[in-house]
Amino acid sequence: MGEGRTLVTATPPTPNGALHLGHISGPYSGADMLVRAERLQGREARLIIGIDDHQSYVAVKALNEQRSSTAVAETYADEIERLFEQANIATGPNLRSHQSDLHQTVVHGFFAQLLEAGRIEPRTEPAPFCPNCERYLFEAYVAGDCQHCGEDSDGNQCEACARPNSCIDLGSPRCNLCGATPENHDVTRLILPLSQWSDRIGAHLAKAYLSPQLTSLAERMLGDGLPDIPVTHPTDWGLPAALPGVTDQRFYVWAEMAPGYIASTVALARAEGDPAWENAWLDPSVRIVQFFGFDNAYFHLFLHAGLMLAWNEAVNLPAAYVTNEFYELEGSKFSTSRRHAIWASELLDVVPTDVVRFVLAVDRPETARTNFDRERFEALADDELAGHWSPWLGDLLARLAVTGSPGAPPDAAQGDSRRYLDRLDELSELCLAAYTPSQFSPQLACRLMTAIEREGERLASSYARERSYGDEWVPSAREGLRLEFATAARLAQLAAPIMPDFAAVLWRALGMAGDVRWTGLGSLPVDRAAAPPAAPFFSSVAGQLESLMPQPQQTTPAVVT
Ligand SMILES: [Zn+2]
Ligand SMILES: [Zn+2]
Known part of the structure; x- marks a missing residue:
């Protein structure tokens, strides 16, 4: 089982x-x-x-x-x-x-x-045949107007409305190889009576x-x-049907x-x-x-x-x-x-x-x-990942290297810490739900991770003045660091489905053991000191995409006389 x-x-x-x-x-x-x-x-x-x-x-x-x-x-x-x-x-x-x-x-x-x-069951029905190409037409070989939505469609199924066609019901049909108008010829194929x-x-x-x-x-x-749908076709590419009555079909x-x-x-x-x-x-x-x-x-x-x-x-x-x-x-x-x-x-x-x-x-x-758009791609990569995630996490890990790891927050956290952790849990649960089949939305997961990352940045800036005191932080600032650590740990967990390499590097950098896995914040598997990774998590991709963009079609230059 x-x-x-x-x-x-x-x-x-x-x-x-x-x-x-x-x-x-x-x-x-x-x-x-x-x-x-x-x-x-x-x-x-x-x-x-x-x-x-x-x-x-x-x-x-x-x-x-x-x-x-x-x-x-x-x-x-x-x-x-x-x-x-x-x-x-x-x-x-x-x-x-x-x-x-x-x-x-x-x-x-x-x-x-x-x-x-x-x-x-075998059934004999008319199907399109190109007299020029001397070929039975189906799927990629034939096109015409979809009877359901009117869009130009290939045979057997319309890409625009996702509905099936029988090929002979296409309006203004044409052979995709030579453009000729097909004739209808009887053909015996194996049919699945889907209606039953x-x-x-x-x-x-x-x-x-x-x-x-x-x-x-x-x-x-x-x-x-x-x-009802034919499950064999008389054609020359495909798995040979090798069943009685259709031995020459695929x-x-x-x-x-x-x-x-x-x-x-x-x-x-x-x-x-x-x-x-x-x-x-x-x-x-x-x-x-x-x-x-x-x-x-x-x-x-x-x-x-x-x-x-x-x-x-x-x-x-x-x-x-x-x-x-x-x-x-x-x-x-x-x-x-x-x-x-x-x-x-x-x-x-x-x-x-x-x-x-x-x-x-x-x-x-x-x-x-x-829509894919180069500038938008660069903005998401550079402004979000290289502009927010990477500097915050790099800075957090550098501070943890000085102060020592604060460890995971206790389950019994009180007051403001509890309220922060409850909000973090709420965002995290929503993000996790966005990875379930019935609510599947990586779009939403990314928005929630971005919100979680901003929470981490807010904590970091709230205690920025403490940095001048070296590693002798007051208890409230140490508590802030503990919450920031928890926020980064959640980000590593929640990013794992979308950015598995980043998640694994962050998980290790935070001092966590084994593979990235979902745990309660009180039971994060911290087994060593946090240490910044050798390279930034993300760098700018500006200029990298230009050569990949499709070039406009060449046109013949006008002759100047
Ligand atoms: Zn259609
Ligand atoms: Zn043809």
Whole structure:
């Protein structure tokens, strides 16, 4: 049994390009912060992500670059894994779906079982076909107007409103490879009759935590009736379906993802030698939390839930679904193809990881699109971290080196000290709550940490006159220092999910033993004298970002005659 455990999953990235800051700002950094917050409080938590090799966008990229899909997937999967490491995203084994035998065995077994049980079925329906390219069109290969919101949408799902389409219901459809208008040809695919599962899915979603925007999407989709979804497509890239009637087809990659999560969980259990993880998807004592961008909402809320219920009605579905909106760059969407992007690895090459994670947390597009702006990034890094946190903490540690560590405040503190500590506890509890799935808001956590840091600065300036007395401070000033020490300790604890390196350095500098962990202030594990770190906690990043900004498109200079 996995009592008290949390398994966090985030939509596996598509290896069709380097990850830009928009990718990192959403599910991946958020999921990592939740896992770290759980561990901070002594609870077991793991993150699984994986790599989504079989996306049609990989095949389209390969066609455009005249490379093999395998080569494209491998190149970018390597980059993505390096980036996760660079960004300090503590993910378990990232199964690459095109390479992993475990992934492929689990996925095949899953769909074979569904077919055997009659829960997916062959069905012949019209689908778009490009006469020029002689190709069945779906997903990345086709685009048109979304019937729900009217925005330009690719096949199968609309990025703007997050709702599925059948490809043949797109208005003014076009082949994304050649621009031709597709014909409709009959094709026999395996179909998941999702509509049959709508009551069960509705009952599950009513119990799970959903953000308000997910709740309204779910209400609307359930009200309109769920569409039946093909889980195989006649195409040349993807995991071969190898099931009766569709031997020449590939599994639909978004359907493959559901058993893919199960495979990743098995890989995690094996990598850790801890069988308690292995049955996470059937063990209700494991809490599963799913992170994804809102544009992928339908896959996780409906397609995956439907597939999992069809696989085993006793499945342990996610207890919480945490979403983000798009992170924009200078007012428009990050775009790999238009090179309108800040590449995450380039930014992490020049700016410390914790600083990037802090700015992404402050700017996290939690309920609305937010915007990356170089001046704002520099202001947050330089004015806040290098301008406030670093000088206060450096100064506090220098004073502690002279006066000796005051130790943790006693639980029985009285009067003004008690009132200060109560306020600190209140802010800290709110901050900790901002790391829970149902109130997840790194934005709020950063605002609260900033408020806590300012409390520390106020204490420091209140007793500034005492500094002229060397180490012979009066009792009230020593008490002030004790409260300041407690404030810094709280900051180390609360910053650990967002800025793990900074938190660990501060924890050690304050003289605390072991890894950063959540404790009552009366039981901080002080085991030695405080000592300032060798370098400042944060330095200015001014000027570091300029070379990373996208260059305006070159235009041909006018000829002067
Ligand atoms: Zn739409
Ligand atoms: Zn075409």
